[in-house]
Each structure stands twice: as structure tokens, then as C-alpha cells.
Amino acid sequence: MIKVGIIGVGTVGTSVANILKENADVISARAGRDIVVKSGVVRNLSKDRGLDIILTDNVDDVLNDDEIDIVVELMGGVDEPFVVVKRALESGKAVVTANKALLAYHRYELQELAGNIPFEFEASVAGGIPIITALRDGLSANHIESIMGIMNGTCNYMMTEMTNNGVSYDAILKEAQDLGYAEADPTFDVGGYDAAHKLLILASIAYGLDAKPEDILIEGIENVSSEDIAFAKEFGYAIKLLAIAKKDNNEVELRVHAALIKKEAMIAKIDGVMNGVSVVGDKVGETLYYGAGAGGDATASAVVANIIDIARSGKSTPMLGFNRPMEGNTLTLKSSDDIESKYYLRINVTDKAGVLAQLSKIFESYNISIETMLQRSSENGSANLLISTHKAVEKDIQSMLKELEKLDFINFRPVMIRIV
Structure with missing residues (x-):
């Protein structure tokens, strides 16, 4: 016994x-x-x-x-x-x-x-x-090329309700708290830290990396708005809080953040409080694990x-x-500054002549190329510019955002969401 x-x-x-x-x-x-x-x-x-x-x-x-x-x-x-x-x-x-x-x-x-x-x-x-068993045992013959997961049911429930039913962030957060999905202080969930802890565990099994939460890029869903969700829908994306590990030669990038992901991707179809983890092995290809992530x-x-x-x-x-x-103990953690991605930006500007020209010059100065742009009227003579970029480097995006914040025709801090 x-x-x-x-x-x-x-x-x-x-x-x-x-x-x-x-x-x-x-x-x-x-x-x-x-x-x-x-x-x-x-x-x-x-x-x-x-x-x-x-x-x-x-x-x-x-x-x-x-x-x-x-x-x-x-x-x-x-x-x-x-x-x-x-x-x-x-x-x-x-x-x-x-x-x-x-x-x-x-x-x-x-x-x-x-x-x-x-x-x-x-x-x-x-x-x-059983993702630990799958990664540690079932996929042990593979080099793991990437892991992408929806690993926090609270955030996934909130994003699903915001997308499908048009509920505001504040309203759905309160509902999640009332239902017991979110704590009175929801920072650990909505700020991405819960998912980051889980990602670090999986990254150790897949890559042998001894990284701590402080070493990786961690963002949450607090800044996602109805305008962002509308843009995502129009261009065939869903917005999810994703935990991502990806091997690039001898470097591994680890990051947790809200992301726009194509609706046809398997992981984009995971809604509500459910969790899902996609693992790509060099021999097996993509495998997807789905089920209850809490309770x-x-x-x-x-x-x-x-x-x-x-x-x-x-x-x-x-x-x-x-x-x-x-x-061979050759893998190292990629600096968050060196991550490459496409980006979505929401920039609220004073609606006046010359703004677009100035913005275009700033984008060009940081070698950031615009792929699509929509303009939506906002309130008090302002407009929301909804922009997606071609692939760019994280440090360039971050530097550009800091410059944009200083401009007198930028009304609020620009919102950035990475596109996976």
C-alpha cells in the first residue's frame, strides 16, 4: 500500500x-x-x-x-x-x-x-x-522547434467574451471575478505571469534553459480594446494571450503576450476557459493538446x-x-530586443493635416514598413490609426513607440500587439 x-x-x-x-x-x-x-x-x-x-x-x-x-x-x-x-x-x-x-x-x-x-x-x-508527459516522454525523439500555448483560462475566457459578445475589458474582468475565474487582484493572470511560469517549465523540458520570469518578455491583455478586436476580425485574426517558445538556430525566444493569430490556426479555435498547447517537433510535425487548464x-x-x-x-x-x-548545451536565451515579429499598432492622434506624413517619416527612420492602415474616427476631433507592419525587430518598435509618445498630436500612449 x-x-x-x-x-x-x-x-x-x-x-x-x-x-x-x-x-x-x-x-x-x-x-x-x-x-x-x-x-x-x-x-x-x-x-x-x-x-x-x-x-x-x-x-x-x-x-x-x-x-x-x-x-x-x-x-x-x-x-x-x-x-x-x-x-x-x-x-x-x-x-x-x-x-x-x-x-x-x-x-x-x-x-x-x-x-x-x-x-x-x-x-x-x-x-x-498531460503536456508534461507528452513533451518529456511522447516527443522525446524530436528536436522541439516551437511551443505555442493558451495556458491561462481566465485570459482566454475574457478574450473570447470580448470577441464573440462585444463585452468591454472592465465588464468581463468583473464577470470573471464574480464567476471565480479571476482573483480579486487579477494581475497574476491578466498580466501574463501565470502563463510565463508555465512556459518556463515547458522550455526547460524542451530546451534545457534555466531562465527565470525576470529574464523573458511578459505582457498581458490589459490594453486590448474593442477597436483592436474589430481590426483583428476584419483582417482574419483572433486575439489570444499566447505563451511562445521558438528555437532559432542556437537561440530560443521565450515570450508571453497578447497576439493576433490567424483564425484558421488550430490554437486560435480554443475558446472559453479551456487551454491548448501546440508543439512542433522536427520529426512529428505539429501536435495539439487541448483540455481543461484549471479547476x-x-x-x-x-x-x-x-x-x-x-x-x-x-x-x-x-x-x-x-x-x-x-x-549539446549550446542553446541560449534570445534577448527580447532581438525578437522579430509583425506588429499591430493603435495610435490615437489629433485629426489634422500633416499627421500621417509625420508618422510615415518616423516609421521609415526606424526601418519599419507599414503593411495595412485603417483610420477610424474617435471622439473630440481625434482618430484611431490601426496599423499593421511587415516584420520588424522588437527594439526598433519599442524605440519608435517611445518617440511617438512625445509627439504633441499623439493623444494617448500607442497600443502595440504582436502578430504571430
């Missing part, structure tokens, strides 16, 4: 305990052993969770229990969970975690600490979608799958899927 201790018996932790009990017959058949939850750690012992397991508010009751074989860490956060997981590994206990923030900062340290002790983390990226049962399903894997063999493959440096 395998005994499990859950540290953090919240929504997901409760679902883990319930799945292990309710599906015990099929889980036992697949694992070859019975698996039971012996105890769990909570912050508030007075709250009734409807579970028939021992609950405690002292993490030592799990970490120092010699009968517990697997510690499931579902605390959230970075520093405190790192100490807890480190202690679990040092005591020889296998670990399963869903903590993307922990892994975004400490995955390589944890791999070193784990050694041959099983350490699994399927639920840390895209909830119930108690979906995330717990991935946690329990990891527990079953450990119970089956008790052995550990390398945590990130490689025993030697990936790609």
Missing part, C-alpha cells in the same frame, strides 16, 4: 483525496497497489472539508511521518513550498506538486535535490492536459496520475527529462 500526505488541502487537495477514494478500484488496478491518503495539512482546522482523513495544521506531521511515501505539495507560493519540498526530498519521500511558481524559480535546484527520488509535476502546466477535478486528475506513475515503479526518470545537457 502507498500512503500519501497532502500539504495544502484546498480545492485541488480535496479533489485529490476524493478521486483516490472514489476511483480506488481503477486506480488500484492501474497502479498495481492500493493508494490511500493518510493525512493532510490545512491552515484552518475549523473548516469542514468533508474528508475522512487526518487533518493537521503542522507540516511536520506529514514530513516526519515515516509511513508516508508520497508528499503532494499544493500550497502555492515559492519560498515556503521550496523549504517543504526540500525537506520531503531530503527525507527520501517522493514528491508530486502542482506549483508552477515554485518550479518557475527552483526547478533546477529541485532536480538536483531529487536525484533518483521520484518528483512529478504534471499538474503545474495546463491543469488536466479542482481537472488539476487533481493530473496529480493523481503522477501518484499512480510513482506507485507503479517507484523509480524516477530525470525530473526534466534529460540526463545530459540538451542540444
Whole structure:
């Protein structure tokens, strides 16, 4: 029998305990052993969770229990969970975690600490979608050319409602909060940080890159407006918050931002709270993984799958899927300044003669070529210029935007969205 201790018996932790009990017959058949939850750690012992397991508010009751074989860490956060997981590994206990923030900062340290002790983390990226297993095992014969993912259900729900039903950003954010999709402080989701943590985990498996969130380009959806969505529709695009990893020779670009993507692309069709990840391998081509990216049962399903894997063999493959440096240890992180893309710009200007001529000269001075431009009347004698460019370099776009902000006929800070 395998005994499990859950540290953090919240929504997901409760679902883990319930799945292990309710599906015990099929889980036992697949694992070859019975698996039971012996105890769990909570912050508030007075709250009734409807579970028939021992609950405690002292993490030592799990970490120092010699009968517990697997510690499931579902605390959230970075520093405190790192100490807890480190202690679990040092005591020889296998670990399963869903903590993307922990892994975004400490995955390589944890791999070193784990050694041959099983350490699994399927639920840390895209909830119930088995993308870690697919990338680490199913696609292990491939050089990974790119990863492109919708990895935050809150943002995808908001963008879907803004696109399909014309809801404003502020209104749909409030609705998402009312529905429990977004937190009272939604910055982690709408600012792109949640998706960035997940991207860094996948990039480690695919490319062996030890990057931190501070090292990569991260933007959110806060500036997307109805004008941007109208432009996207007119030119056959959808707007999504995308997490992107792409290999270019010996460099890998990692970025998270709102993006215009052609409607016919498979990933553009993923709507609502669902997640989807496209992975392109040099031998297999494009593969797409779709499903629930959050929620108690979906995330717990991935946690329990990891527990079953450990119970089956008790052995550990390398945590990130490689025993030697990936790609001959030659891959480096591309500077965000050097990323090349097409760009969409929304520029609100005073509607007067000579404005377009001045803008054209500025675009030309930064070697940025305009592909399409629409002018839409705005309020108080102003106009919105909706512009798409040919491929340009990120540092040139950013420098041009800074110059544009200083011009007296520019009424608001220009909005830029990259085109994928």
C-alpha cells in the first residue's frame, strides 16, 4: 500500500483525496497497489472539508511521518513550498506538486535535490492536459522547434467574451471575478505571469534553459480594446494571450503576450476557459493538446496520475527529462530586443493635416514598413490609426513607440500587439 500526505488541502487537495477514494478500484488496478491518503495539512482546522482523513495544521506531521511515501505539495507560493519540498526530498519521500511558481524559480535546484527520488509535476502546466508527459516522454525523439500555448483560462475566457459578445475589458474582468475565474487582484493572470511560469517549465523540458520570469518578455491583455478586436476580425485574426517558445538556430525566444493569430490556426479555435498547447517537433510535425487548464477535478486528475506513475515503479526518470545537457548545451536565451515579429499598432492622434506624413517619416527612420492602415474616427476631433507592419525587430518598435509618445498630436500612449 502507498500512503500519501497532502500539504495544502484546498480545492485541488480535496479533489485529490476524493478521486483516490472514489476511483480506488481503477486506480488500484492501474497502479498495481492500493493508494490511500493518510493525512493532510490545512491552515484552518475549523473548516469542514468533508474528508475522512487526518487533518493537521503542522507540516511536520506529514514530513516526519515515516509511513508516508508520497508528499503532494499544493500550497502555492515559492519560498515556503521550496523549504517543504526540500525537506520531503531530503527525507527520501517522493514528491508530486502542482506549483508552477515554485518550479518557475527552483526547478533546477529541485532536480538536483531529487536525484533518483521520484518528483512529478504534471499538474503545474495546463491543469488536466498531460503536456508534461507528452513533451518529456511522447516527443522525446524530436528536436522541439516551437511551443505555442493558451495556458491561462481566465485570459482566454475574457478574450473570447470580448470577441464573440462585444463585452468591454472592465465588464468581463468583473464577470470573471464574480464567476471565480479571476482573483480579486487579477494581475497574476491578466498580466501574463501565470502563463510565463508555465512556459518556463515547458522550455526547460524542451530546451534545457534555466531562465527565470525576470529574464523573458511578459505582457498581458490589459490594453486590448474593442477597436483592436474589430481590426483583428476584419483582417482574419483572433486575439489570444499566447505563451511562445521558438528555437532559432542556437537561440530560443521565450515570450508571453497578447497576439493576433490567424483564425484558421488550430490554437486560435480554443475558446472559453479551456487551454491548448501546440508543439512542433522536427520529426512529428505539429501536435495539439487541448483540455481543461484549471479547476479542482481537472488539476487533481493530473496529480493523481503522477501518484499512480510513482506507485507503479517507484523509480524516477530525470525530473526534466534529460540526463545530459540538451542540444549539446549550446542553446541560449534570445534577448527580447532581438525578437522579430509583425506588429499591430493603435495610435490615437489629433485629426489634422500633416499627421500621417509625420508618422510615415518616423516609421521609415526606424526601418519599419507599414503593411495595412485603417483610420477610424474617435471622439473630440481625434482618430484611431490601426496599423499593421511587415516584420520588424522588437527594439526598433519599442524605440519608435517611445518617440511617438512625445509627439504633441499623439493623444494617448500607442497600443502595440504582436502578430504571430
